[in-house]
Amino acid sequence: MLSDSFLKRLDALALRMRHPAAGGSGGLRRSRALGSSVEFSDFREYAVGDDIRRVDWNAYARFEKLFLKLFMEEQEQRVHLIVDASASMDFGKWEPARQLAQTLGYLCLCGGDSVTVYTLGGGGERHTRPLRGRHCYPELSAFLESAQPQGRAMIETAVPALRLAGGRGASVLIGDLLDGWEQAVLSLLYRKQETSVLQVWSAAEWDPQLEDAAELVDSETGERFLTAGGYEALRRYRETARAYVEEVTAFCRARGVCHGLIIPEEPFEEQLIRALSAAGLVA
Amino acid sequence: MEWLNPAGAWAFLGFLPVIALYVLKRKARRTPVPSLLLWKKTEERTRQNRPFQRLRSQLLLWLQLAMVALLSLALMRPVTAGGLKGECLFVFDLSASMQAVDGEGLSRLEDAKRQALALLEGMRDGDAVTVLAAGQSFSPLVSRSTDHALAARAIRELKAGNGGADLSGAMSLATAMRREAPGMEIYVFTDSAAQIPPEANLRAVGEGAPNVSLMDMSLQPEANTAFVRLVSRGGNAQVEVECYADGALCDVRAVSLADGESRGVLLTVPEGTRSAMARVSPGGALAVDDTRWAVEQSRRQYTALLVTESNVFLETALRLRPELNLVLASPQDAQAVAGCDLYIYDGVLPETLPETGAVWAVNPPEAVLGLRPGEAVQGDGILRAAAEGEAAEICEHLLLSDVAIRSFRPLSGGTPVLLSGGEALLALSDGNGRRAAALGFDLHDSNLPLKADFPVLVQNLLSWLLPDAAASVEAAGCGAPVSFVLDARCLSAYVETPDGRRINLEGNSFSDTDAPGVYLLVETLAGGQVRETAFALHIPPEESDTLTVPASTEGATVRETSGSQEWTGWVLAVLFAVMLLEWEVSRRGTGV
Numbered sequence: 001m002l003s004d005s006f007l008k009r010l011d012a013l014a015l016r017m018r019h020p021a022a023g024g025s026g027g028l029r030r031s032r033a034l035g036s037s038v039e040f041s042d043f044r045e046y047a048v049g050d051d052i053r054r055v056d057w058n059a060y061a062r063f064e065k066l067f068l069k070l071f072m073e074e075q076e077q078r079v080h081l082i083v084d085a086s087a088s089m090d091f092g093k094w095e096p097a098r099q100l101a102q103t104l105g106y107l108c109l110c111g112g113d114s115v116t117v118y119t120l121g122g123g124g125e126r127h128t129r130p131l132r133g134r135h136c137y138p139e140l141s142a143f144l145e146s147a148q149p150q151g152r153a154m155i156e157t158a159v160p161a162l163r164l165a166g167g168r169g170a171s172v173l174i175g176d177l178l179d180g181w182e183q184a185v186l187s188l189l190y191r192k193q194e195t196s197v198l199q200v201w202s203a204a205e206w207d208p209q210l211e212d213a214a215e216l217v218d219s220e221t222g223e224r225f226l227t228a229g230g231y232e233a234l235r236r237y238r239e240t241a242r243a244y245v246e247e248v249t250a251f252c253r254a255r256g257v258c259h260g261l262i263i264p265e266e267p268f269e270e271q272l273i274r275a276l277s278a279a280g281l282v283a
Numbered sequence: 284m285e286w287l288n289p290a291g292a293w294a295f296l297g298f299l300p301v302i303a304l305y306v307l308k309r310k311a312r313r314t315p316v317p318s319l320l321l322w323k324k325t326e327e328r329t330r331q332n333r334p335f336q337r338l339r340s341q342l343l344l345w346l347q348l349a350m351v352a353l354l355s356l357a358l359m360r361p362v363t364a365g366g367l368k369g370e371c372l373f374v375f376d377l378s379a380s381m382q383a384v385d386g387e388g389l390s391r392l393e394d395a396k397r398q399a400l401a402l403l404e405g406m407r408d409g410d411a412v413t414v415l416a417a418g419q420s421f422s423p424l425v426s427r428s429t430d431h432a433l434a435a436r437a438i439r440e441l442k443a444g445n446g447g448a449d450l451s452g453a454m455s456l457a458t459a460m461r462r463e464a465p466g467m468e469i470y471v472f473t474d475s476a477a478q479i480p481p482e483a484n485l486r487a488v489g490e491g492a493p494n495v496s497l498m499d500m501s502l503q504p505e506a507n508t509a510f511v512r513l514v515s516r517g518g519n520a521q522v523e524v525e526c527y528a529d530g531a532l533c534d535v536r537a538v539s540l541a542d543g544e545s546r547g548v549l550l551t552v553p554e555g556t557r558s559a560m561a562r563v564s565p566g567g568a569l570a571v572d573d574t575r576w577a578v579e580q581s582r583r584q585y586t587a588l589l590v591t592e593s594n595v596f597l598e599t600a601l602r603l604r605p606e607l608n609l610v611l612a613s614p615q616d617a618q619a620v621a622g623c624d625l626y627i628y629d630g631v632l633p634e635t636l637p638e639t640g641a642v643w644a645v646n647p648p649e650a651v652l653g654l655r656p657g658e659a660v661q662g663d664g665i666l667r668a669a670a671e672g673e674a675a676e677i678c679e680h681l682l683l684s685d686v687a688i689r690s691f692r693p694l695s696g697g698t699p700v701l702l703s704g705g706e707a708l709l710a711l712s713d714g715n716g717r718r719a720a721a722l723g724f725d726l727h728d729s730n731l732p733l734k735a736d737f738p739v740l741v742q743n744l745l746s747w748l749l750p751d752a753a754a755s756v757e758a759a760g761c762g763a764p765v766s767f768v769l770d771a772r773c774l775s776a777y778v779e780t781p782d783g784r785r786i787n788l789e790g791n792s793f794s795d796t797d798a799p800g801v802y803l804l805v806e807t808l809a810g811g812q813v814r815e816t817a818f819a820l821h822i823p824p825e826e827s828d829t830l831t832v833p834a835s836t837e838g839a840t841v842r843e844t845s846g847s848q849e850w851t852g853w854v855l856a857v858l859f860a861v862m863l864l865e866w867e868v869s870r871r872g873t874g875v
Binding site: 087088089090091093176178179202205208210212213214215216217218219220221223224225226227232233236237239240241244 | 341
């Protein structure tokens with residue numbers, strides 16, 4: 001659970017969406033739909049059945065034609081927080097990932113958006129109901145607190161299978177992106193989701209320390225792998241890891257997906273805000 | 284740059300384990316990781332999973348190889364200085380005991396050869412080698428040759444003799460050769476505790492194997508017996524002694540011997556046996572002393588002329604010798620008798636001495652064959668015997684106590700035998716193969732004839748004046764040259780060796796005596812008469828001691844004292860520095 005002081009700091013921030021909200025019920029987020037907000041949008045000629053309270057009488061005096069003033073509709077954004085809860089997240093990554101989801105959820109709830117949290121792990125897919133309003137934060141937080149990383153997430157098939165409510169929306173995928181993430185991202189984009197990817201790696205994953213030869217065991221598959229260890233092997237690993245991250249970044253950039261790499265440090269809350277800002281998710 | 288220990292180059296094989304450490308993969312520790320994805324991607328680039336990895340240039344690897352190289356160099360003991368060479372001199376003991384077979388079924392000489400060939404193989408090309416064979420005499424078989432194949436062949440062809448070994452002479456030669464080549468290493472391969480110079484390396488061969496040997500044998504045909512003495516060294520022994528009379532088996536005895544025991548065995552031989560051979564089995568480590576021979580000794584008859592007015596003492600003493608035919612003559616007839624083996628003149632001398640035969644002059648009036656009497660002097664009453672050489676043999680068993688002499692004429696020239704007050708009473712001369720003795724006083728002026736010493740002195744003197752051919756070889760052994768005392772009438776002579784060869788005698792010396800067994804001296808005398816003298820030769824008794832073997836010793840190398848500079852210490856210092864550097868590099872993990 002995020003601390004109260006941190007939540008107060010988050011009150012000053014808002015989740016930034018690049019696209020207008022679409023299709024949600026009344027909310028605070030600007031949408032493409034025309035409605036009753038104070039924000040002027042356009043004029044159009046009067047048609048039978050239109051609300052005469054919206055007729056611009058000044059324009060009628062000048063042009064002797066009836067024009068209606070159109071205003072923007074403010075709608076809520078449907079945000080989907082998809083969190084990888086597979087066993088691979090249990091290497092110092094789960095707690096940061098959970099805090100990320102809580103932070104984003106809180107910002108969404110405070111911004112009048114609808115938030116649904118999904119966890120994908122060995123126990124299958126779990127999700128909350130669409131949550132609205134700040135008062136739902138405890139529920140969101142409790143849901144995440146109750147999840148534990150285990151088993152295989154199989155996000156390449158689990159994400160396409162998610163039943164995302166309301167068509168268009170925004171989805172944030174939080175995980176280590178070590179397996180099947182490309183299909184998950186493409187699936188979200190296909191479903192008109194404004195997609196963001198937050199890649200959480202542990203420091204040991206980014207810069208491992210193996211002084212000697214080691215038999216590595218995959219936490220999800222149990223597969224074993226022999227490595228020589230030592231300086232040379234680690235040097236090659238680091239090269240590979242950085243190349244992999246660059247590959248993920250390039251993939252996301254090419255598809256207009258926000259991407260952020262988070263390698264947890266202490267204190268993590270400070271780093272968290274910086275990382276979300278750098279990824280363009282908060283403003 | 285020279286190497287004191289080129290065999291240290293084997294340490295360069297240490298490169299192999301060091302490289303193997305880099306080629307072989309280390310034992311893995313099980314470590315759980317979130318995913319193998321990145322590790323597999325890494326492996327695709329480096330192919331880590333193969334049992335061997337490509338040998339890459341790493342600082343740690345080079346440092347470790349440098350450590351191995353430095354260690355190898357240190358073991359090889361590099362030296363610099365002029366004049367140093369890896370020259371070696373091998374001295375081989377070729378005495379009979381080197382034929383002894385120890386535990387491994389290899390004779391001591393074969394073991395010595397094996398050690399020497401191994402040393403020779405370790406020598407560098409161009410290093411000179413000398414092979415010195417020390418038998419009864421010593422000679423360099425290969426002298427400072429750089430042809431190692433030649434030296435190896437000479438070593439392989441070495442054979443142990445049946446005699447002793449003149450190791451001290453060989454060592455003198457080796458030491459002299461080393462003075463010419465200061466860097467020369469001397470290796471002595473022997474089983475005897477010979478004194479060798481401190482700078483020489485003693486390579487003792489043999490393990491002190493037990494042995495049973497036949498030490499003495501004599502034949503008494505008149506008693507139909509042969510006596511043989513057995514000695515056991517190195518443990519109790521149950522042996523069987525066979526006796527062959529003139530080649531036919533005649534007696535077999537079982538004998539039990541305790542460790543170190545010497546026991547005589549009386550064997551029965553048939554009547555008329557001329558030679559007997561005894562053989563012991565099992566004979567232990569040394570085979571050549573398992574057989575012993577004995578031949579019938581037939582004494583030669585001699586004729587002696589005694590010219591005297593009257594000397595009962597002398598006549599009586601001379602008649603004690605059975606093979607001596609004594610002819611008495613008065614001084615007037617001294618010149619009439621010729622052809623005798625010995626002429627004894629008592630107080631007189633003929634006008635001209637006979638041309639052949641030995642001469643004993645008692646109280647001669649004038650010089651005889653180089654022995655000159657002086658003016659008569661009073662003795663001091665104390666007779667002293669000479670202690671060396673032939674004189675000592677003649678004085679053997681003499682007490683010479685309470686012998687009184689009224690006066691004597693000191694003798695000059697020749698070898699003094701008995702002395703009184705520093706002057707010679709009895710002297711010998713041996714010129715041109717003719718033996719002579721002179722006694723410087725009248726026997727009637729002394730109580731010597733009344734003493735027990737007198738007959739002993741006469742017999743000893745007769746043995747020297749009338750040497751017997753067989754008696755002259757009684758003490759001879761294998762390998763040593765034998766000097767015969769041939770009959771004065773001998774025209775030609777040859778020796779028949781145990782293997783049937785006939786070797787004509789040139790002079791009276793015979794040196795082809797290496798084979799143990801029965802030899803036959805055949806003399807052809809004037810008038811066609813043939814005289815045969817058989818004698819047996821055996822290995823020297825000390826060679827049968829196969830139990831005493833010295834310990835190997837390392838000699839003080841000349842290289843260390845010749846002012847040369849050895850760099851081993853510096854190499855070790857650099858090795859230590861590289862070791863520290865390697866440790867630091869390894870600790871910091873900057874090995875690439």
